[in-house]
Amino acid sequence: MAEQVMKSDGTRIVASERGFSFKRFILQWEWMLVLMLVIVNIINISFSPNYANFTNVMNAMRDFLDKAIVVFPMAFVIMLGEIDISVASIMALSSVIMGVCFKSGIPMGTAIIIALLVGTACGFINGIILVKFKQLSSMIVTLATQIIFRGIASILLETNSVGGFPSWFNQFGWGKVGSVPIILIFCIVEGLFFAYLLHFTKFGRRTYAMGNSVTVSRFSGIKTDKIKLIIFTVTGLMSAVAAVFLASKMGSVRPDVAKGYELDIIAMVVLGGVSSAGGKGNILGTVLSILVIGLLRYGLGLINVQSQIIMVIVGALLIIAVAIPNLKSSIGRPEFLKSFIKKTPAKN
Amino acid sequence: MNNIKKFFFSNVRELSLILVIIFISIFVQFRSGGNFLTSENIRDLFTESAILAILSVGMMMVIITAGIDLSIGAVMALAGMIGTTLLKNNQALSPIIIILVAILVGTVCGMINGVLVSRLRILPIIATLGMMNVFRGITYIVSGGGWVLQNNMSQAFLGVATGSILGINNLVAIAILIYVIGYIFLNYTRTGRQIYAVGNSEESAMVSGIKTKKILWLSYTLMGAIAGLAGILYVCKFAAAQGETAVGYEMNVIAACVLGGVSISGGMGRVQGVLLGALMLGILNNAMPLINVSVFWQEAVRGLIILLSVISNAIIQRNVEVKALRRRNI
Numbered sequence: 001m002a003e004q005v006m007k008s009d010g011t012r013i014v015a016s017e018r019g020f021s022f023k024r025f026i027l028q029w030e031w032m033l034v035l036m037l038v039i040v041n042i043i044n045i046s047f048s049p050n051y052a053n054f055t056n057v058m059n060a061m062r063d064f065l066d067k068a069i070v071v072f073p074m075a076f077v078i079m080l081g082e083i084d085i086s087v088a089s090i091m092a093l094s095s096v097i098m099g100v101c102f103k104s105g106i107p108m109g110t111a112i113i114i115a116l117l118v119g120t121a122c123g124f125i126n127g128i129i130l131v132k133f134k135q136l137s138s139m140i141v142t143l144a145t146q147i148i149f150r151g152i153a154s155i156l157l158e159t160n161s162v163g164g165f166p167s168w169f170n171q172f173g174w175g176k177v178g179s180v181p182i183i184l185i186f187c188i189v190e191g192l193f194f195a196y197l198l199h200f201t202k203f204g205r206r207t208y209a210m211g212n213s214v215t216v217s218r219f220s221g222i223k224t225d226k227i228k229l230i231i232f233t234v235t236g237l238m239s240a241v242a243a244v245f246l247a248s249k250m251g252s253v254r255p256d257v258a259k260g261y262e263l264d265i266i267a268m269v270v271l272g273g274v275s276s277a278g279g280k281g282n283i284l285g286t287v288l289s290i291l292v293i294g295l296l297r298y299g300l301g302l303i304n305v306q307s308q309i310i311m312v313i314v315g316a317l318l319i320i321a322v323a324i325p326n327l328k329s330s331i332g333r334p335e336f337l338k339s340f341i342k343k344t345p346a347k348n
Numbered sequence: 349m350n351n352i353k354k355f356f357f358s359n360v361r362e363l364s365l366i367l368v369i370i371f372i373s374i375f376v377q378f379r380s381g382g383n384f385l386t387s388e389n390i391r392d393l394f395t396e397s398a399i400l401a402i403l404s405v406g407m408m409m410v411i412i413t414a415g416i417d418l419s420i421g422a423v424m425a426l427a428g429m430i431g432t433t434l435l436k437n438n439q440a441l442s443p444i445i446i447i448l449v450a451i452l453v454g455t456v457c458g459m460i461n462g463v464l465v466s467r468l469r470i471l472p473i474i475a476t477l478g479m480m481n482v483f484r485g486i487t488y489i490v491s492g493g494g495w496v497l498q499n500n501m502s503q504a505f506l507g508v509a510t511g512s513i514l515g516i517n518n519l520v521a522i523a524i525l526i527y528v529i530g531y532i533f534l535n536y537t538r539t540g541r542q543i544y545a546v547g548n549s550e551e552s553a554m555v556s557g558i559k560t561k562k563i564l565w566l567s568y569t570l571m572g573a574i575a576g577l578a579g580i581l582y583v584c585k586f587a588a589a590q591g592e593t594a595v596g597y598e599m600n601v602i603a604a605c606v607l608g609g610v611s612i613s614g615g616m617g618r619v620q621g622v623l624l625g626a627l628m629l630g631i632l633n634n635a636m637p638l639i640n641v642s643v644f645w646q647e648a649v650r651g652l653i654i655l656l657s658v659i660s661n662a663i664i665q666r667n668v669e670v671k672a673l674r675r676r677n678i
Contacts (some may be wrong), residue, residue: 025491133662137612143599144655223470263477270474308488315481323468
């Protein structure tokens with residue numbers, strides 16, 4: 001790691017002891033994201049004249065903010081060094097259950113609460129399995145539960161869809177306060193809450209610590225199991241919230257809703273500088289990366305770029321973004337260039 | 349007696365899988381009124397699982413290095429699409445050339461993944477996730493959003509999936525060949541053993557003189573080549589190539605590996621286990637329609653069985669470890 005400064009006696013210098021350095025401040029990943037955001041906006045403005053318009057940007061927000069709801073808790077999951085690929089299936093299952101409840105005559109408000117409970121339960125199941133069986137990796141467990149949750153959704157609704165929700169329900173996805181969409185307001189509140197949780201509470205500091213090393217954290221008295229369980233449960237709950245917004249936006253629910261969302265969500269988190277090796281990242285970065293990916297997609301869509309080409313661009317952007325910090329730390333070393341030209345000489 | 353015990357403890361994974369497979373087979377045999385264990389159905393079963401089994405060997409190598417490859421579904425689609433587009437434009441091309449082209453496409457894709465993971469040190473899950481989007485997008489661009497259908501494919505090419513060698517279906521024969529090569533490669537060659545070493549601990553491997561970057565790169569390249577081969581076989585078997593070919597297939601392959609006892613944290617996994625894992629998934633796919641499990645239930649049942657077998661394996665492994673510790677009389 002480049003930023004781990006060592007003292008002469010071999011102990012690591014903690015960030016707070018290092019003091020402020022302008023160079024380190026300017027080399028932060030967030031500036032990179034700001035730069036990307038500026039470039040994306042310049043491209044969008046120059047190609048589509050109607051882009052730089054408050055209403056249009058607000059409408060664009062509605063397009064991708066349902067994913068953003070899950071991005072914040074997912075950042076916590078990835079910060080732990082874990083992963084949750086079942087979020088899209090939780091979205092499908094909870095929205096389908098909401099639809100089924102509504103169809104069977106339960107009032108919409110209660111149906112929404114049931115959906116949220118289902119999402120929470122799904123997240124809890126993921127968490128409890130991971131806590132009880134520590135040797136299982138979260139990738140495998142959530143891979144299996146992903147299949148199960150979507151499977152249950154398709155048992156419930158088969159290939160049908162449920163729609164015809166009351167008109168107030170549509171306000172979640174389409175409603176506005178003034179000219180700001182409700183979903184944007186929700187995301188801002190949620191982002192602030194998660195930023196507070198991560199950066200200003202014991203819980204957040206412990207999450208960072210667990211991302212660095214679970215064993216060390218446990219030996220220093222952190223209830224690692226509890227934190228892991230809470231984070232996965234909250235991820236389930238927020239997936240259900242996202243499902244409510246998505247169902248409201250689409251006006252109906254189907255078992256195959258939100259397919260492939262988990263990959264977009266993980267991409268947003270990783271582009272935001274949260275390290276899936278654990279223990280690194282912050283909420284500001286994820287917010288910026290949500291905007292970068294979301295606005296890029298929206299802008300490219302405006303100028304009629306095929307969605308497949310957008311796929312290529314987003315994929316390439318993800319890889320370049322992740323490769324740059326690695327390149328930065330390895331280009332300084334002479335072996336890096338040599339390794340391309342000839343074999344690295346063995347170190348003694 | 350001691351030898352039997354030793355054999356049992358070192359093969360717990362495979363033996364328990366075999367037990368589960370036997371149990372499921374007997375159950376399905378009775379429930380379906382004897383339609384499961386007929387020679388015809390078993391032949392179908394092997395043909396259906398062949399492609400999954402082929403891919404599992406490659407995925408196993410990648411997972412052993414503590415990596416993962418999420419891009420294989422997209423690589424399969426790309427290789428299948430480029431292969432069949434060539435065929436569409438020139439019907440006279442021999443199937444061998446088409447297959448070689450597909451393997452070449454897959455190899456190039458794998459090389460790119462390998463460079464990203466080994467040289468640029470991008471985490472495998474992120475690198476292959478990004479490349480999955482890229483490859484899938486390129487597939488759409490190559491195809492122009494269209495399909496290559498059966499009437500665009502030559503009879504010789506379609507015959508690859510339906511024909512047989514020595515009474516064994518070609519797909520199964522290719523799978524057997526890949527497994528024999530994989531078994532020898534991973535167990536009896538230096539490079540194969542080095543893959544395990546890198547997966548156990550990259551640092552120790554590097555210190556002991558293994559060129560870890562090369563090994564990492566090689567395992568992704570081999571995965572790519574295998575995905576290319578599997579992709580063209582997939583397209584050949586279903587007689588259609590499109591942008592959506594094999595979407596999400598990587599999850600099946602990872603599931604087969606995990607069922608077969610490959611540890612996601614790297615360094616552990618055996619060819620024989622992975623074969624059983626792939627067969628088990630194949631049996632589930634084949635048996636559920638036979639005992640009238642509705643289409644909508646099949647997904648959930650499959651997921652539940654994966655989850656249960658992973659958990660039960662964790663419990664078995666824990667007990668075995670506890671027993672092994674006790675036997676040492678500390």
